[in-house]
Amino acid sequence: MGNKKIHRVPADQSLAARRKRFYEDGGCPIHGVAMGQSDGWYDNDPWGPYTIISCGRNGCPVEARAFSPEGPWDLLPEYAYLIEDETIEHSR
Numbered sequence: 001m002g003n004k005k006i007h008r009v010p011a012d013q014s015l016a017a018r019r020k021r022f023y024e025d026g027g028c029p030i031h032g033v034a035m036g037q038s039d040g041w042y043d044n045d046p047w048g049p050y051t052i053i054s055c056g057r058n059g060c061p062v063e064a065r066a067f068s069p070e071g072p073w074d075l076l077p078e079y080a081y082l083i084e085d086e087t088i089e090h091s092r
Contacts, residue, residue: 009058019083026071028055028062029082035064052076 010017010032018029027033039052050065053073062082065074075083 015083022064022073022075022083026066026073028057028060029075029079030060030062031055031057033057035062035066037066038063050074 009030010021013030021027021032022029025032026035028035033055035053035055037051038054038056041049041051043049045065048067050067053064053066054060055062062079063076064079065076067073
């Protein structure tokens, strides 16, 4: 079984709170913790080079493009709903 750490999910899962965690802090919109680089750098984007960052807390699948370590960040399309509407899967 092991000592698998369970990361706390902030109680405020409002659209405004998720947007702040992502856009202002560069964190996972669900967990609010920094997302780590999970892929190499890509140079073929019209906006400039980027890498993929991911959360991974509690098996969280959220991924985004990071154009530098300080941002800006852009959620991958399959996770954009987390900051675009008020629905969120509470199973995470």
